[in-house]
Amino acid sequence: MKLTVAAALLAASEASAHYIFQQVGTGTTVNPTWKYIRQHTNYNSPVTDLTSNDLRCNVGASASGVETLSVAAGGTVTFKTDTPVYHQGPTSIYLSKAPGSLSSYDGSGGWFKIKDFGATFPGGGWTLSDTYTFTIPSCIPSGDYLLRIQQIGIHNPWPAGIPQFYLSCAHISVTGGGSASPATVSIPGAFKETDPGYTANIYSNFNSYTVPGPAEFTCSGSGNGGGSGGSTPSNPTTLKTTTVATPKTSTTAAGSQPTSPSGCSVAKYGQCGGIGYSGCTSCASGSSCKVTNEYYSQCL
Numbered sequence: 001m002k003l004t005v006a007a008a009l010l011a012a013s014e015a016s017a018h019y020i021f022q023q024v025g026t027g028t029t030v031n032p033t034w035k036y037i038r039q040h041t042n043y044n045s046p047v048t049d050l051t052s053n054d055l056r057c058n059v060g061a062s063a064s065g066v067e068t069l070s071v072a073a074g075g076t077v078t079f080k081t082d083t084p085v086y087h088q089g090p091t092s093i094y095l096s097k098a099p100g101s102l103s104s105y106d107g108s109g110g111w112f113k114i115k116d117f118g119a120t121f122p123g124g125g126w127t128l129s130d131t132y133t134f135t136i137p138s139c140i141p142s143g144d145y146l147l148r149i150q151q152i153g154i155h156n157p158w159p160a161g162i163p164q165f166y167l168s169c170a171h172i173s174v175t176g177g178g179s180a181s182p183a184t185v186s187i188p189g190a191f192k193e194t195d196p197g198y199t200a201n202i203y204s205n206f207n208s209y210t211v212p213g214p215a216e217f218t219c220s221g222s223g224n225g226g227g228s229g230g231s232t233p234s235n236p237t238t239l240k241t242t243t244v245a246t247p248k249t250s251t252t253a254a255g256s257q258p259t260s261p262s263g264c265s266v267a268k269y270g271q272c273g274g275i276g277y278s279g280c281t282s283c284a285s286g287s288s289c290k291v292t293n294e295y296y297s298q299c300l
Contacts, residue, residue, distance in 0.1 A: 087153030110184025
């Protein structure tokens, strides 16, 4: 019984540290939770089934009572989480134009990607934050859209582990748009188990990375289905970014930590150990390093 209780407490601790995209706004200001975002029933759990319709807006996501945020084409939008993203992996932004009312649109139409926050090299660092700011392309048509944010946790290497999708959808109305025709993909269908960004092992020879899904659409032509273009919009820097060091291959055992460089510390929810990890192992005040699995320990 003691083992069962301990396992339950560990599972609860890990679940409580996950993150939910629950606020959105124009510029860098966000609005109250769920005002413009479809509230789902998945709490902070990930979606892992690549064939599921839940990959669109999450499990049980409801349009009931969701208001529509007005966004100028070429303007900026910010998503905010309840807890900073800490699982290593990419974050992407998608749009899908509603054929009619957003309240009755289930996301079964076409989607196009407008922004990737991928890995940076050398080093393989990620944009891990509680806020993600990006630009709505100035050339897309005016109208109502589902605005989807997706973060993929690839901290448990495939195929032994399964990448985790954390996502939400907002209702937006784009004004002052153009006449571009972005090429679209279907969700589910845009992500496959053979995608290198899905199968990547960040703990071994991690020297490059391709974010799963289609290429980013830009008004200059990339990802464009043939509509008129315009100037490529700038993409503001993500706010409050915390970059977690990317592990390098080594023989460090699970739960065993390398010597921490003098004076360094890892922010809460950051990685602090695991097989192959060579970064800081000291956690910021108020948190301590806890083992999640043999590849990953984090400050909680």
